[in-house]
Amino acid sequence: MDNLGTDVVVAGAGPTGLMLAHELALAGVDVVVLERLPERTGLSKALNLQPRTAEILELRGLLDGAEERSFTTVQDGHFAMIPVDYHCWDTRFPFQMGIPQAQVEEYLEERLAAQGTKVVRGAEVIDFVQDKDSVSVRHRTDGGETRLRAKYLVGCDGSRSVVRKGLNVDFPGVDGQGFGVVADVLFDKIPDGAQKQWRTMRNVGEPTGATTFKGLIPLGEPGLYRFVYGDRASRPKDIRSAISHEEVRQALLDSYGETATVSEIRWASQFSDAARQAEHYRVGRVLLAGDAAHIHFPAGGQGLNLGVQDAMNLGWKLAANVRGWAGDDLLDTYEAERHPVGAQVLHNVAAQLGLTPRSHESRALRDLFADLVTLPDVNRHLGGMVSGLGIRYTTHGTSHPALGSRLNDQELATEAGPLRPSTLFHDGGFVLLTTSSAHFDAARAHARSPRLTTQLVTSPPWPSTDAVLYRPDGYASWVAPTPTPAR
Ligand SMILES: Cc1cc2nc3c(=O)[nH]c(=O)nc-3n(C[C@H](O)[C@H](O)[C@H](O)COP(=O)(O)OP(=O)(O)OC[C@H]3O[C@@H](n4cnc5c(N)ncnc54)[C@H](O)[C@@H]3O)c2cc1C
Structure with a gap:
């Protein structure tokens, strides 16, 4: 493949595109972000970061900067405007951070620039052509129309995505009535x-x-x-x-x-209140993320968070493909993992809308539902859904409860003292937490990535485990269970 302008073109500098570009740049991938608007509007649709988004920002050392721009901390979430308490979840951040979307975007763009990647503004993607080796992206700037050839194009260009339309993927759902x-x-x-x-x-x-x-x-x-x-x-x-x-x-x-x-x-x-989801998130060398892949009524404060988490899931996989240490099988897990998460959000938003008190009967249903939310298990279930904390990927199997689960970032004991494991994820690589160096080789073989940080710990990284390997996005992909003693 020659004459490539860059490795990856990201269409759109909203929160999804900026987070994705950050992940790619961190992994040493050459990325160009094309943004239609000549400058940021400073306007904000979203106002919050959910707990799981706070956790992934913490994995990259980005949370403090976001916190500096936040204007409040909200102690709960909600489902159909019925408050839901997050404190039952094992997270360091059982709350929502109140922060305008414009601040999230400005901050991510600053961090991206600090990595040497600038957003090309006033550059509108018009269409693209892909073949088996590359994708050629036609875009319009002040200077006229140009083409940029890359290994991949990711449409992070929002709800009316031209990239999605160009892919001709179905976008089934409902138009909404309100x-x-x-x-x-x-x-x-x-x-x-x-x-x-x-x-x-x-x-x-x-x-x-x-x-x-x-x-x-x-x-x-x-x-x-x-x-x-x-x-x-x-x-x-x-x-x-x-x-x-x-x-x-x-x-x-x-x-x-x-x-x-x-x-x-x-x-x-x-x-x-339209709700639609792209049937596929990947067609060949073109992928979709964020609102380009799914749209829904903003109930529960989930859309921006979903997009940023799409980006975190896709970033390291796409980087692995571009850098040559993983192939299509890994990249395909992006759709396999994130499509069900998006579908679940659309489903819970529909359920929230279903709790609109339209009639005597639905008012009674809403009252009854509000009573049910006070039950700890119901509260936890709904909180896990809206906050993103309840996501568990089954890609790596379910033979152990740790597999596919998120790092909860509780302090672990090491010989040098207590350690917050999130600090090991700042470079965007895999992280092995292990009680013994005997697990190094197996973990390396599983990760396949040249970017792996190993950390010896003196307390189990997860109950009944000697070692847990975490992917760059903080989900466990391999475990060494503690052997059960022979009787
Ligand atoms: C009223 C309202 C309130 C909301 N409140 C919340 C909330 O509280 N919490 C929450 O989590 N979510 C909320 N959301 C949802 C949230 O705003 C979106 O999910 C989020 O903006 C999606 O981010 P994105 O980067 O995927 O897309 P966008 O933010 O839409 O960004 C897409 C970017 O692509 C650019 N672009 C578009 N076309 C092209 C092109 N052809 N070429 C180049 N660039 C292009 C656009 O200019 C834009 O900068 C709300 C939404 C609405 C409408």
Whole structure:
């Protein structure tokens, strides 16, 4: 293969594309990020990082920087606006970090630039052609149209992805029937009962009628709130049209009456409750991740998190393929692992929408469901789903409970003192935690990767194990169970 402009072209510099580019650059892969917008808008749809996203950022030493940009810590998650407690999970981060999407993007782009990879802005991907060795990506810039040839193209270009459309993969799902609006509003006088600081999901959103809902989330700056409202059963003629500030003012008046006074509406946008998922995430040398692969109503605060976690799953596998130490079998596990996770999110979002109190019966169902959520097992199950902590990949088998499970980053004992295992993942390689060097060779053979950090520990890395090998994204792919003593 000659005349390649780069190893991988990433289309789109949203959170998914930036996280993926970060992972590729970390592994020494040459990557070019093409972004249609000439500059960042500074606007934010998402406002939160879920616990599993915090864990993966910690694996790369990126969490502190994100924390510096966050404006609050939210002690719970929610399912259909019913609070769900994460503290029953074995994680160091049993909470949501309140952080605007624009801050996540700016920070990831900074970290990417620090690795020597810059986003090419004002570069819109138009289409592509692939053959068995490469993919040629046509894109438009100020200077006209150009082609860039690479080993792979990844479409991280959002819900209306041209990469997905170019692949002709099916995108089955539902168009939805309703709409929502988000608006960032500065109040002179905040509505009665509104939280001053976002600490819990309690009272920040609620159904207001059979199909309508509203919510008010404090954004950290005095008087500044995210106002969310909508109707699950009616839809504007054009969901993509701009929403006027007058409409938002009227909705505020309808929701909070004269008690609140508005100083400024900074930004407003409409969104839909369509839900669709690409049938395939990979066709030859072209892959999809994030909203390009799945779209859904933003219930539970999951979309950005899902995309960043797609990127973390794909990054090391694609890098392994490009660097030549693994082939198609590993790359194919990206779709095998992440498609079911995306499907599960679409499914739980549909269930959340199903809890809309449309009728006397569904109000009763919602009340009953809210009672059930107070049961520890139900709370844990739903919390695991929405937070991402419940994901376990079965690719490596299920013969031991550790296999496919995430690193929970509890401190381990070593001869040099206590160790946080997440610190060993910063370079993006595999990590072996083992009580004996006797497991080095077996782990190396399993990982196949030249990038493997071995760490001797004096406490078991997982109950009843002598060694656990973790993949670069922090899931266990091989274990040496502690032998059971002969009787
Ligand atoms: C109202 C609303 C609220 C939300 N709230 C939350 C929340 O609280 N928590 C949460 O986790 N998620 C939330 N989400 C979902 C979240 O915003 C998305 O899942 C997330 O933006 C997906 O990131 P992405 O990088 O995959 O796609 P995007 O953020 O859409 O980024 C795609 C990028 O690709 C660029 N692009 C598009 N076409 C091209 C092209 N042809 N060539 C080059 N570049 C291109 C775009 O300009 C953009 O920069 C919300 C969504 C909405 C609509």
